Amino acid sequence: MKKIILTGDRPTGKLHIGHYVGSLRRRVELQNSGEYDKTFIMIADAQALTDNIDNPEKVRQNIIEVALDYLSCGLDPAKSTLLIQSQISELCELTFYYMDLVTVSRLQRNPTVKAEIQMRNFETSLPVGFFTYPISQAADITAFKATTVPVGEDQLPMIEQTREIVRKFNQTYANVLVEPDALLPTSDACRRLPGTDGKAKMSKSLGNCIYLSDSPDDVKTKVMSMYTDPTHIAVSDPGHVEGNTVFTYLDAFSRPEHFERYLPDYANLDELKAHYMRGGLGDVKIKKFLNNIMQETLEPIRARRHEYERDIPEVYNILKKGSDEAREVAAKTLSEVKGAMKIDYFSDEELIRAQTEKYGG
Numbered sequence: 502m503k504k505i506i507l508t509g510d511r512p513t514g515k516l517h518i519g520h521y522v523g524s525l526r527r528r529v530e531l532q533n534s535g536e537y538d539k540t541f542i543m544i545a546d547a548q549a550l551t552d553n554i555d556n557p558e559k560v561r562q563n564i565i566e567v568a569l570d571y572l573s574c575g576l577d578p579a580k581s582t583l584l585i586q587s588q589i590s591e592l593c594e595l596t597f598y599y600m601d602l603v604t605v606s607r608l609q610r611n612p613t614v615k616a617e618i619q620m621r622n623f624e625t626s627l628p629v630g631f632f633t634y635p636i637s638q639a640a641d642i643t644a645f646k647a648t649t650v651p652v653g654e655d656q657l658p659m660i661e662q663t664r665e666i667v668r669k670f671n672q673t674y675a676n677v678l679v680e681p682d683a684l685l686p687t688s689d690a691c692r693r694l695p696g697t698d699g700k701a702k703m704s705k706s707l708g709n710c711i712y713l714s715d716s717p718d719d720v721k722t723k724v725m726s727m728y729t730d731p732t733h734i735a736v737s738d739p740g741h742v743e744g745n746t747v748f749t750y751l752d753a754f755s756r757p758e759h760f761e762r763y764l765p766d767y768a769n770l771d772e773l774k775a776h777y778m779r780g781g782l783g784d785v786k787i788k789k790f791l792n793n794i795m796q797e798t799l800e801p802i803r804a805r806r807h808e809y810e811r812d813i814p815e816v817y818n819i820l821k822k823g824s825d826e827a828r829e830v831a832a833k834t835l836s837e838v839k840g841a842m843k844i845d846y847f848s849d850e851e852l853i854r855a856q857t858e859k860y861g862g
Contacts, residue, residue: 502679506531507647509543509586512563513553516570517710518795519694519703521802522753523653523686529575531651540581541645541827542571544820547587548638551631552621568816570713573806578819584827585820586641591831595640596633598838602669603636603662611635613658639663643678644831651684653693675841677834694753699728699746711795713802720799724792729784736783742774747787754794763793 508528510516516525532540544567549560564585571583586592608614614635618627630637635658642650642663650660660683667678695701696709703710711723729747733740742748751770760767767773773790776782809816839845846852 502648503538503646504536504649505645505647505679506537506540506649506651506684507543507642507645507681508541508651509545509641510567511545511549512560512567513549514563514705515566515712515714517703517705517712518799519710520570521574521713522694524651525571525574525576527651527686528581532576532580537649539645541647542576542581542583543586543641544568544584545586545641547592548634550587551628551634552623554628564820565813565816566714568820569806569809572809572816572819573713573802575805578823582826583820583823585824588821588824589644589828589831591828591835592637592640592644594835595644595831595838596637598842599636599639599666599670600633602666602673607662607665608632608635611658611662613655616655635659635662636666639666642681643667644834645827646679646830646834647681648679649684650681654685655693657683670838670841674838677837677841695746695749697723697727697746699744713799714806715799716803717796717800720795721792724795725785725788727788727791729788733777733784737780739780740777740782740784742778747784747791748774748777750791751787751794754791754798759790759794759797764790 506528508524510520510524528540528542531537544564546560546564549563550557553560568583572578576583614632617631617634618624621631623631638659639662642660643666650663652660660681664680667680670678693701694703696703696707697711698707698709700707700709711720715723724747727746727750730741730745732738751773755770757769760769760773764773767776773782773787777787836845836848840849
Protein backbone atom coordinates (compact mmCIF):
# COMPACT_ATOMS: atom_id res chain seq x y z
CA MET A 502 0.00 0.00 0.00
CA LYS A 503 1.24 3.49 -0.85
CA LYS A 504 1.99 5.85 2.02
CA ILE A 505 0.04 9.07 1.51
CA ILE A 506 -0.24 12.19 3.66
CA LEU A 507 -3.22 14.56 3.79
CA THR A 508 -3.13 17.70 5.91
CA GLY A 509 -4.05 21.37 5.64
CA ASP A 510 -5.34 24.60 7.16
CA ARG A 511 -8.38 26.83 7.12
CA PRO A 512 -7.72 30.11 5.24
CA THR A 513 -8.98 32.53 7.90
CA GLY A 514 -5.76 34.53 8.24
CA LYS A 515 -2.01 34.48 7.83
CA LEU A 516 -0.26 31.55 9.47
CA HIS A 517 1.75 32.10 12.65
CA ILE A 518 4.63 30.39 14.42
CA GLY A 519 2.18 28.17 16.27
CA HIS A 520 1.26 26.68 12.90
CA TYR A 521 4.95 26.45 12.03
CA VAL A 522 5.92 24.59 15.20
CA GLY A 523 2.76 22.50 15.32
CA SER A 524 2.59 21.39 11.69
CA LEU A 525 4.38 23.31 8.95
CA ARG A 526 7.92 22.49 9.99
CA ARG A 527 7.00 18.82 10.28
CA ARG A 528 5.25 18.82 6.91
CA VAL A 529 8.39 20.04 5.20
CA GLU A 530 10.43 17.36 6.96
CA LEU A 531 7.94 14.66 5.93
CA GLN A 532 7.81 15.98 2.36
CA ASN A 533 11.59 15.76 2.11
CA SER A 534 11.97 12.47 3.98
CA GLY A 535 11.31 10.23 1.00
CA GLU A 536 9.14 8.00 3.19
CA TYR A 537 5.85 8.95 1.55
CA ASP A 538 4.66 8.33 -1.98
CA LYS A 539 2.43 11.39 -2.05
CA THR A 540 1.69 14.45 0.06
CA PHE A 541 -1.52 16.46 -0.30
CA ILE A 542 -1.70 19.88 1.41
CA MET A 543 -5.23 21.29 1.45
CA ILE A 544 -6.36 24.87 1.88
CA ALA A 545 -9.72 24.08 3.49
CA ASP A 546 -11.78 27.04 2.28
CA ALA A 547 -15.09 25.15 2.18
CA GLN A 548 -14.67 24.27 5.86
CA ALA A 549 -13.70 27.88 6.65
CA LEU A 550 -16.98 29.05 5.13
CA THR A 551 -19.03 27.00 7.61
CA ASP A 552 -18.40 29.64 10.28
CA ASN A 553 -17.58 32.56 7.98
CA ILE A 554 -20.58 32.31 5.67
CA ASP A 555 -21.33 36.02 6.06
CA ASN A 556 -17.75 36.99 5.20
CA PRO A 557 -16.66 35.03 2.13
CA GLU A 558 -14.23 37.77 1.15
CA LYS A 559 -12.21 37.01 4.28
CA VAL A 560 -11.77 33.42 3.13
CA ARG A 561 -11.14 34.47 -0.48
CA GLN A 562 -8.38 36.91 0.43
CA ASN A 563 -6.64 34.50 2.77
CA ILE A 564 -6.24 31.76 0.16
CA ILE A 565 -3.18 33.55 -1.18
CA GLU A 566 -1.87 34.34 2.31
CA VAL A 567 -1.89 30.68 3.32
CA ALA A 568 -0.40 29.63 0.00
CA LEU A 569 2.45 32.14 0.40
CA ASP A 570 3.08 30.90 3.93
CA TYR A 571 3.17 27.30 2.69
CA LEU A 572 5.66 28.06 -0.05
CA SER A 573 7.81 30.31 2.12
CA CYS A 574 8.15 27.57 4.75
CA GLY A 575 9.51 25.18 2.16
CA LEU A 576 6.53 23.20 0.92
CA ASP A 577 7.59 22.37 -2.63
CA PRO A 578 4.94 22.00 -5.36
CA ALA A 579 7.30 19.55 -7.08
CA LYS A 580 7.06 17.27 -4.03
CA SER A 581 3.67 18.16 -2.47
CA THR A 582 0.31 18.73 -4.11
CA LEU A 583 -1.14 22.06 -2.93
CA LEU A 584 -4.90 22.21 -3.47
CA ILE A 585 -7.99 24.24 -2.66
CA GLN A 586 -10.78 22.21 -1.07
CA SER A 587 -13.73 23.90 -2.80
CA GLN A 588 -12.29 23.16 -6.23
CA ILE A 589 -12.63 19.40 -5.69
CA SER A 590 -16.38 18.90 -6.14
CA GLU A 591 -16.02 15.15 -5.56
CA LEU A 592 -15.45 15.89 -1.87
CA CYS A 593 -19.01 17.20 -1.53
CA GLU A 594 -20.47 14.08 -3.11
CA LEU A 595 -18.43 11.80 -0.87
CA THR A 596 -19.57 13.79 2.16
CA PHE A 597 -23.19 13.29 1.13
CA TYR A 598 -22.80 9.51 0.87
CA TYR A 599 -20.91 9.25 4.16
CA MET A 600 -23.71 11.08 6.00
CA ASP A 601 -25.74 7.88 5.87
CA LEU A 602 -23.02 6.10 7.85
CA VAL A 603 -23.05 8.45 10.86
CA THR A 604 -25.76 9.19 13.42
CA VAL A 605 -26.55 12.62 14.85
CA SER A 606 -25.88 11.35 18.35
CA ARG A 607 -22.40 10.17 17.30
CA LEU A 608 -21.55 13.62 15.95
CA GLN A 609 -22.84 15.19 19.15
CA ARG A 610 -20.46 13.04 21.19
CA ASN A 611 -17.39 14.16 19.24
CA PRO A 612 -15.29 16.12 21.80
CA THR A 613 -13.63 18.29 19.17
CA VAL A 614 -16.99 19.28 17.68
CA LYS A 615 -18.38 20.08 21.13
CA ALA A 616 -15.37 22.24 21.99
CA GLU A 617 -15.50 24.10 18.67
CA ILE A 618 -19.24 24.73 19.01
CA GLN A 619 -18.74 26.19 22.49
CA MET A 620 -15.79 28.32 21.37
CA ARG A 621 -17.85 29.87 18.56
CA ASN A 622 -21.04 30.27 20.64
CA PHE A 623 -22.95 28.06 18.21
CA GLU A 624 -25.04 26.31 20.88
CA THR A 625 -28.32 27.90 19.74
CA SER A 626 -27.55 28.59 16.08
CA LEU A 627 -25.39 25.74 14.85
CA PRO A 628 -24.86 25.61 11.06
CA VAL A 629 -25.40 22.09 9.74
CA GLY A 630 -22.25 22.40 7.64
CA PHE A 631 -20.17 23.09 10.73
CA PHE A 632 -21.84 20.30 12.69
CA THR A 633 -21.05 17.76 9.98
CA TYR A 634 -17.42 18.83 9.65
CA PRO A 635 -16.13 15.40 10.83
CA ILE A 636 -17.93 13.81 7.88
CA SER A 637 -16.52 16.37 5.48
CA GLN A 638 -13.04 15.76 6.88
CA ALA A 639 -13.52 12.03 6.36
CA ALA A 640 -14.29 12.77 2.71
CA ASP A 641 -11.13 14.87 2.43
CA ILE A 642 -8.95 12.15 3.90
CA THR A 643 -10.46 9.17 2.10
CA ALA A 644 -10.72 10.88 -1.29
CA PHE A 645 -6.93 10.76 -1.51
CA LYS A 646 -6.67 7.43 0.34
CA ALA A 647 -4.44 9.07 2.92
CA THR A 648 -2.70 6.64 5.24
CA THR A 649 -1.27 9.36 7.48
CA VAL A 650 -2.82 12.58 8.82
CA PRO A 651 -0.55 14.85 10.90
CA VAL A 652 -2.68 16.41 13.65
CA GLY A 653 -2.56 17.81 17.14
CA GLU A 654 -4.01 15.86 20.06
CA ASP A 655 -7.20 17.94 19.96
CA GLN A 656 -7.94 16.53 16.49
CA LEU A 657 -7.65 12.86 17.42
CA PRO A 658 -11.44 12.47 17.83
CA MET A 659 -11.86 13.67 14.25
CA ILE A 660 -9.46 11.05 12.93
CA GLU A 661 -11.21 8.35 14.96
CA GLN A 662 -14.51 9.43 13.41
CA THR A 663 -12.97 9.05 9.95
CA ARG A 664 -11.73 5.58 10.87
CA GLU A 665 -15.24 4.62 11.99
CA ILE A 666 -16.72 5.85 8.70
CA VAL A 667 -14.14 3.90 6.72
CA ARG A 668 -14.86 0.70 8.66
CA LYS A 669 -18.62 1.12 8.28
CA PHE A 670 -18.36 1.78 4.56
CA ASN A 671 -16.01 -1.14 3.89
CA GLN A 672 -18.18 -3.51 5.95
CA THR A 673 -21.41 -2.35 4.32
CA TYR A 674 -20.31 -2.12 0.69
CA ALA A 675 -16.79 -3.22 -0.27
CA ASN A 676 -13.22 -2.79 0.89
CA VAL A 677 -12.57 0.43 -0.99
CA LEU A 678 -11.53 3.05 1.56
CA VAL A 679 -8.26 3.28 3.50
CA GLU A 680 -8.26 3.67 7.28
CA PRO A 681 -5.87 6.50 8.20
CA ASP A 682 -3.53 6.86 11.15
CA ALA A 683 -2.91 10.10 13.04
CA LEU A 684 0.64 11.41 13.26
CA LEU A 685 1.17 13.48 16.42
CA PRO A 686 3.87 16.13 16.98
CA THR A 687 7.16 14.66 18.08
CA SER A 688 7.64 16.73 21.25
CA ASP A 689 5.54 18.39 23.93
CA ALA A 690 6.94 21.80 22.96
CA CYS A 691 5.43 21.37 19.50
CA ARG A 692 1.98 20.25 20.60
CA ARG A 693 0.49 23.63 21.47
CA LEU A 694 2.49 26.85 21.45
CA PRO A 695 0.89 29.46 23.75
CA GLY A 696 0.21 33.02 22.74
CA THR A 697 2.71 35.77 23.50
CA ASP A 698 0.42 36.88 26.34
CA GLY A 699 0.67 33.49 28.05
CA LYS A 700 -2.83 32.41 27.03
CA ALA A 701 -3.12 28.70 26.34
CA LYS A 702 -3.75 29.16 22.64
CA MET A 703 -2.15 31.38 20.03
CA SER A 704 -5.08 32.92 18.23
CA LYS A 705 -5.55 35.53 15.53
CA SER A 706 -8.63 36.86 17.31
CA LEU A 707 -6.73 37.34 20.58
CA GLY A 708 -3.95 39.28 18.88
CA ASN A 709 -1.26 37.20 20.59
CA CYS A 710 0.43 35.75 17.49
CA ILE A 711 3.81 36.10 15.88
CA TYR A 712 3.09 35.69 12.18
CA LEU A 713 5.48 34.02 9.78
CA SER A 714 5.35 37.16 7.64
CA ASP A 715 5.93 39.64 10.50
CA SER A 716 8.71 42.18 9.97
CA PRO A 717 11.86 41.97 12.14
CA ASP A 718 10.68 44.99 14.12
CA ASP A 719 7.26 43.45 14.75
CA VAL A 720 8.83 40.19 15.92
CA LYS A 721 11.17 42.02 18.29
CA THR A 722 8.32 44.09 19.75
CA LYS A 723 6.21 40.99 20.37
CA VAL A 724 9.07 39.01 21.91
CA MET A 725 10.19 41.83 24.21
CA SER A 726 6.62 42.26 25.51
CA MET A 727 6.12 38.52 26.02
CA TYR A 728 4.60 37.13 29.21
CA THR A 729 7.15 35.56 31.57
CA ASP A 730 6.91 34.92 35.34
CA PRO A 731 4.89 37.53 37.28
CA THR A 732 6.71 36.61 40.50
CA HIS A 733 10.12 37.28 38.95
CA ILE A 734 10.20 41.00 39.72
CA ALA A 735 13.87 41.67 40.48
CA VAL A 736 16.77 40.07 38.59
CA SER A 737 17.88 38.41 41.80
CA ASP A 738 14.49 36.73 42.35
CA PRO A 739 14.25 33.00 41.62
CA GLY A 740 12.12 32.48 38.52
CA HIS A 741 9.72 29.84 37.31
CA VAL A 742 10.22 28.09 33.99
CA GLU A 743 6.89 26.24 33.93
CA GLY A 744 4.21 28.45 32.42
CA ASN A 745 6.83 30.99 31.35
CA THR A 746 6.09 31.73 27.70
CA VAL A 747 9.65 32.72 26.83
CA PHE A 748 11.00 29.38 27.98
CA THR A 749 8.18 27.54 26.22
CA TYR A 750 9.28 29.20 22.99
CA LEU A 751 12.91 28.38 23.73
CA ASP A 752 11.90 24.74 24.19
CA ALA A 753 10.35 24.83 20.73
CA PHE A 754 12.96 26.82 18.80
CA SER A 755 16.39 26.85 20.50
CA ARG A 756 19.23 24.59 19.38
CA PRO A 757 22.76 24.13 20.80
CA GLU A 758 24.30 26.28 18.08
CA HIS A 759 22.12 29.21 19.12
CA PHE A 760 23.93 29.33 22.45
CA GLU A 761 27.27 29.36 20.68
CA ARG A 762 26.18 32.31 18.54
CA TYR A 763 24.04 34.42 20.84
CA LEU A 764 24.57 33.34 24.47
CA PRO A 765 27.97 31.65 24.86
CA ASP A 766 27.88 31.96 28.67
CA TYR A 767 25.58 28.89 28.65
CA ALA A 768 26.19 25.52 27.06
CA ASN A 769 22.54 24.67 26.59
CA LEU A 770 18.96 25.42 27.58
CA ASP A 771 19.15 23.36 30.77
CA GLU A 772 21.93 25.60 32.10
CA LEU A 773 19.93 28.72 31.22
CA LYS A 774 16.84 27.36 32.99
CA ALA A 775 18.85 26.43 36.08
CA HIS A 776 20.29 29.96 36.37
CA TYR A 777 16.86 31.54 35.94
CA MET A 778 15.32 29.29 38.61
CA ARG A 779 17.99 30.06 41.21
CA GLY A 780 17.88 33.80 40.51
CA GLY A 781 20.29 36.30 39.04
CA LEU A 782 19.05 36.20 35.43
CA GLY A 783 16.79 38.93 34.09
CA ASP A 784 13.86 38.56 31.71
CA VAL A 785 15.32 41.10 29.25
CA LYS A 786 18.40 38.95 28.65
CA ILE A 787 16.44 35.81 27.84
CA LYS A 788 14.00 37.77 25.66
CA LYS A 789 16.89 39.21 23.65
CA PHE A 790 18.22 35.69 23.23
CA LEU A 791 14.82 34.46 22.06
CA ASN A 792 14.51 37.39 19.66
CA ASN A 793 17.81 36.47 18.03
CA ILE A 794 16.60 32.90 17.58
CA MET A 795 13.25 33.97 16.16
CA GLN A 796 14.87 36.38 13.72
CA GLU A 797 17.24 33.66 12.51
CA THR A 798 14.35 31.21 12.14
CA LEU A 799 12.01 33.58 10.32
CA GLU A 800 14.46 35.42 8.05
CA PRO A 801 14.71 32.70 5.35
CA ILE A 802 10.93 32.26 5.48
CA ARG A 803 10.42 36.01 4.97
CA ALA A 804 12.94 36.04 2.12
CA ARG A 805 11.22 33.18 0.27
CA ARG A 806 7.85 34.86 0.77
CA HIS A 807 9.10 38.08 -0.81
CA GLU A 808 10.25 36.08 -3.84
CA TYR A 809 6.84 34.46 -4.31
CA GLU A 810 5.06 37.78 -3.72
CA ARG A 811 6.72 39.07 -6.89
CA ASP A 812 4.77 36.58 -9.04
CA ILE A 813 1.29 36.11 -7.56
CA PRO A 814 -0.16 34.70 -10.83
CA GLU A 815 2.34 31.84 -10.57
CA VAL A 816 1.19 31.10 -7.02
CA TYR A 817 -2.39 30.80 -8.27
CA ASN A 818 -1.12 28.61 -11.10
CA ILE A 819 0.53 26.31 -8.55
CA LEU A 820 -2.78 26.04 -6.68
CA LYS A 821 -4.75 25.38 -9.87
CA LYS A 822 -2.32 22.73 -11.07
CA GLY A 823 -2.41 21.03 -7.67
CA SER A 824 -6.20 21.21 -7.47
CA ASP A 825 -6.55 19.70 -10.97
CA GLU A 826 -4.21 16.85 -10.03
CA ALA A 827 -6.02 16.28 -6.74
CA ARG A 828 -9.38 16.23 -8.48
CA GLU A 829 -8.25 13.39 -10.75
CA VAL A 830 -7.33 11.34 -7.67
CA ALA A 831 -10.60 12.17 -5.89
CA ALA A 832 -12.63 11.33 -9.00
CA LYS A 833 -11.07 7.87 -9.14
CA THR A 834 -11.95 7.24 -5.48
CA LEU A 835 -15.49 8.51 -6.02
CA SER A 836 -15.92 6.15 -8.96
CA GLU A 837 -14.85 3.24 -6.77
CA VAL A 838 -17.20 4.37 -4.00
CA LYS A 839 -20.17 4.61 -6.37
CA GLY A 840 -19.35 1.21 -7.78
CA ALA A 841 -19.28 -0.32 -4.30
CA MET A 842 -22.61 1.36 -3.48
CA LYS A 843 -24.18 0.01 -6.72
CA ILE A 844 -24.99 3.50 -8.06
CA ASP A 845 -22.70 3.38 -11.09
CA TYR A 846 -25.63 2.65 -13.41
CA PHE A 847 -24.25 3.91 -16.71
CA SER A 848 -20.78 2.40 -16.43
CA ASP A 849 -21.92 -1.03 -15.19
CA GLU A 850 -22.06 -3.01 -18.42
CA GLU A 851 -22.99 -6.18 -16.55
CA LEU A 852 -26.07 -4.47 -15.09
CA ILE A 853 -27.17 -3.22 -18.50
CA ARG A 854 -26.61 -6.63 -20.10
CA ALA A 855 -28.54 -8.40 -17.30
CA GLN A 856 -31.47 -6.02 -17.62
CA THR A 857 -31.43 -6.42 -21.38
CA GLU A 858 -31.65 -10.20 -21.03
CA LYS A 859 -34.34 -9.88 -18.37
CA TYR A 860 -36.61 -7.96 -20.71
CA GLY A 861 -35.80 -10.03 -23.77
CA GLY A 862 -33.79 -7.43 -25.59
